[in-house]
Amino acid sequence: EVQLVDSGGGLVQPGGSLRLSCAASGFNFSSYGMNWVRQAPGKGLEWVSYISSSSSSIYYSDSVKGRFTISRDNANTSLYLQMNSLRDEDTAVYYCTRESTGGAFDYWGQGTLVTVSS
Amino acid sequence: DIQMTQSPSSLSASVGDRVTITCQASQDISNYLNWYQQKPGRAPKLLIYDASNLETGVPSRFSGSGSGTDFTFTISSLQPEDIATYHCQQYDNLPFTFGPGTKVDVK
Numbered sequence: 627e628v629q630l631v632d633s634g635g636g637l638v639q640p641g642g643s644l645r646l647s648c649a650a651s652g653f654n655f656s657s658y659g660m661n662w663v664r665q666a667p668g669k670g671l672e673w674v675s676y677i678s679s680s681s682s683s684i685y686y687s688d689s690v691k692g693r694f695t696i697s698r699d700n701a702n703t704s705l706y707l708q709m710n711s712l713r714d715e716d717t718a719v720y721y722c723t724r725e726s727t728g729g730a731f732d733y734w735g736q737g738t739l740v741t742v743s744s
Numbered sequence: 745d746i747q748m749t750q751s752p753s754s755l756s757a758s759v760g761d762r763v764t765i766t767c768q769a770s771q772d773i774s775n776y777l778n779w780y781q782q783k784p785g786r787a788p789k790l791l792i793y794d795a796s797n798l799e800t801g802v803p804s805r806f807s808g809s810g811s812g813t814d815f816t817f818t819i820s821s822l823q824p825e826d827i828a829t830y831h832c833q834q835y836d837n838l839p840f841t842f843g844p845g846t847k848v849d850v851k
Contacts, residue, residue, distance in 0.1 A: 661840075671780075671788065671831055673840040687839045721787055728794055729835040730778045734787035 628652040628733045630722050635738030642712050642742070648705040648722030648735050656680075656700035659725040662707050664718035665737075672718075675707065676725070690716075712742045746770050746834050750843035758851045763819040765846045767810075767832035775811045776836035782845075783828045791830075792817065824850055 634646040646662070662674040675696040676685045684696055695708040705722050719739050723731035747770040757763050767777065775795040780788040790799045792808035795815055805820045819826055827850055832843040 670844045671782075671833070671842040673842070676838075676840075685838050726793070729776065730790050730793040730799075731780070731788070731833075732790050732793075732799065734789070737787055 628724070630724065630733055630735035632720065632722055632735035632738040635720065635740045637741045637743065638712055639744050640713060640742055643708070643710045644712065644740060646707040646709065646720055646722075646738055646740070650703045650705065650722075650724075653724070655698075655703040659683075660698060660705045661723045661725055661731060662696060662705075662720055663723055663731065663734075664716075664720045664740075666715075666718040669718075674720070677705070709740070712740075714742050716740060717742045745839055746773060746837055746841050748832055748834055748841050748843040750830075750832060750846050752846060753844065754847040754849070756849040756851050757822050759822055759824060761822045763822050763826075763848060765817040765830055765832075765848075767815040767817065767843050769813045769815075769834055769836075772812050773834045773836035776834055777808075777810070777815050778833045778835065779806075779808055779817050780831045780833065781826075781828045782831060788831060819848075822848075822850065826850075 629651045631649045659678045661676045677696045693711045697706045719737040721737045722735040724733040726732040749768045777795045779792040782788040796808045807818045829845045829847045831845045
């Protein structure tokens with residue numbers, strides 16, 4: 627059974643940092659691209675970042691470029707999102723998602739809440 | 745960036761009704777369009793990929809159609825468990841973008 631378990635969220639002050647983790651199991655993690663998608667309270671879904679299976683291709687939304695860093699550890703089947711210089715508008719539930727060969731997000735983690743507030 | 749719009753933003757229908765949601769892209773995205781269902785407090789779930797393909801295990805009352813800029817998502821016979829918000833998403837171009845969502849309620 628495919629499982630993605632998100633962790634690492636919490637309350638952080640503006641300008642602070644957090645590192646999110648996503649533990650993957652039940653599939654060949656090293657064969658799939660992975661993404662982070664976030665959802666601010668009461669709002670829609672926003673794509674944040676993508677990393678290819680071998681980490682050779684990485685992309686970010688303009689809203690996080692230069693502040694967030696996506697990475698993965700295929701040996702430990704884990705995905706990460708290092709978030710620096712956090713802003714109030716980064717407050718959201720963050721989901722890791724698996725990207726199917728067709729480009730859809732076919733599996734999602736349960737989400738981890740990041741709250742940026744003083 | 746490709747902008748995605750959805751209509752209506754919310755709807756209320758009776759059990760057994762046919763429900764239709766539309767999604768429009770700001771430019772041609774071919775069939776690179778997915779639909780997700782999100783129940784309150786839960787992560788989204790993929791229902792339809794590539795505009796019209798039903799994800800494995802998803803009930804056949806859900807369907808999708810369209811290409812280019814205009815897409816349609818249909819629930820042929822609304823069930824109580826279909827109460828959720830439905831999101832469309834394009835993956836033709838980065839950044840991947842989602843529609844604002846359509847909240848479906850049962851009367």
